[in-house]
Amino acid sequence: MGSINLKQVTKNFGDVSVIKPIDLEIKDGEFIVFVGPSGCGKSTLLRMIAGLEDTTSGNIEIDGEDATATPPAKRGLAMVFQSYALYPHMTVRNNIAFPLKRAKVSKEEIESKIANVAKILNLSDYLERKPGQLSGGQRQRVAIGRAIVRQPSAFLFDEPLSNLDASLRVNMRLEISELHKTLATTMIYVTHDQVEAMTMADRIAVFNAGIIEQVGSPLELYNTPANKFVAGFIGSPKMNFMDVDPITDDPTCCLGIRPEHIEISTEAGMWAGKVGVIEHLGSETFLHVHVEGSGTFTVKAGGDCPFVYGDKIFLSAMDNKMLHFDAAGITLPQQHASVVSI
């Protein structure tokens, strides 16, 4: 079991309010990702759920019971830290056994559990080594091993992949997703990387300045972002925004269009622009196009893009792919009125 329920949870550091009242229901077995820019309160909220930070007001319920004041060890949660927080003077075996020994589990049981975890995480050959003798990815696996050996009701991950190099990060991402499928335990995962959020999550909670901007499945957030912040944060490269003057029957203040939803033409289109920097990725190409009066657009094109620096091209938005935001940045219902060249 591992349902976690946050009710009007807040956190202040002195006079500074880090988390404004947050309500969030995390279902048993769910993989939820907290994503947001640094300093948005996502890690603080995770630490509050773990019990490492006090809750200023509101309630945290774990499995239906109020756990706001429960000490960390009694909450039945396991956490994987950004620095892994392995005990450097203990062997891998003792690191994994540490929580079990504290819980006074019998020796035979500890042995069998360690063997089991080591098999799942491919650590069997490293059990007698110390953390200092392991690579980053192996340390990460030991940290995960130490977490899963306790069979917690939920796992908390605090930016666990940010210390790994890019290719290893992709591997570990897959391994963690795989682990979630095998264990079917609730996982809360904090990251600032929207790619990790999109690829791993069942649901994503987008944080900004101490509040949750939107909660939803990755595709919901991608297709129907609630506001300009979510629209800009989810998706890579970033969505293009352009300011427009609102008119009487249309409150639109800002338009948003994703790079992959722009069509390029050499003859005509909604905007005329000049090609700037071109990034060739092989399978696709990103063009940075300077549009007079609207700034620079990022445009996604195919891998065999024929344009060169300085070319004059025309851009148009695909049908129904343009998002409209009002003065407060809230997404407006789909507008069908065609937009004149700005």
Added chain:
Amino acid sequence: MATTNSRTLARLMLFPSVVLLLAWMLVPLCMTLYFSFLDYNLLTPGNNEFIGFLNYEFFLTDPAFITSFFNTLLLVGGVLLITLGGGIGLAILLDQAIWGRNYVRIMVLAPFFVMPTVSALVWKNMLMNPVNGLFAHFADWIGVTPIDFFAQIPLLSIIIIVSWQWLPFAALILLTSIQSLDREQLEAADLDGAGPFSKFYYIVLPHLGRAITAVILIETIFLLSIFAEILVTTSGGPGYESTNITYLIYTQSLLQFDVGGGSAGGIVAVIIANIVAIFLMRLIGKNLED
């Protein structure tokens, strides 16, 4: 940076100070070694004959030598025990977020800045004096006979004084070490269900290993040559009860004017210090490596 040219230049520029340092160290050592084989007494000047190992024989067979040898070990061991135990405790206390922490830290460090002679005098006259001392007054107040520290427990009294001086040093080194402990490790231990004692034993103490080693090595070097505190308080007495090797050498060469015998004692002290050093490095030196 490290081309052949720059290395040659570096060696050339280091040369004078290396030579000076070597001379500074080797000349006194060689002279001591030379004197230790002579019949060299300031009361009978003149023919400083070569007498072989006779000085060593006298020094080592002197009953005072065995006593002072064990006194030295007791002194070093006792002070190490108190400063390490107290130092770890103080370091943990000073690491807590308390009001006015910076002032408390300076206060704790203060004894280290007091000269050994001065602090020994303060302890002798203000605290441990059997008539006027603070401890004597306190004993009177609760109605027991005051202890005459330097007559009844001379060595222990000196251990207490020296510990008071070295406690800040140990506490400071251990405090910096505690502060470098990764807080996430403690948080992980919190989540793993470790109580305060398990956290101390399994995480804080192993982390302190290297600092403890450093404290032991540095303190041992200085504690082997404790002198001022003994001279000021007990003058090595009563009898030889609070005489350590350093003080014994002093009495030999300067109170008995026997330069030859004192030099032999000095060489013996150097050998003992080296034996202790080798022993310590074997025992705990591996802590410093990784």
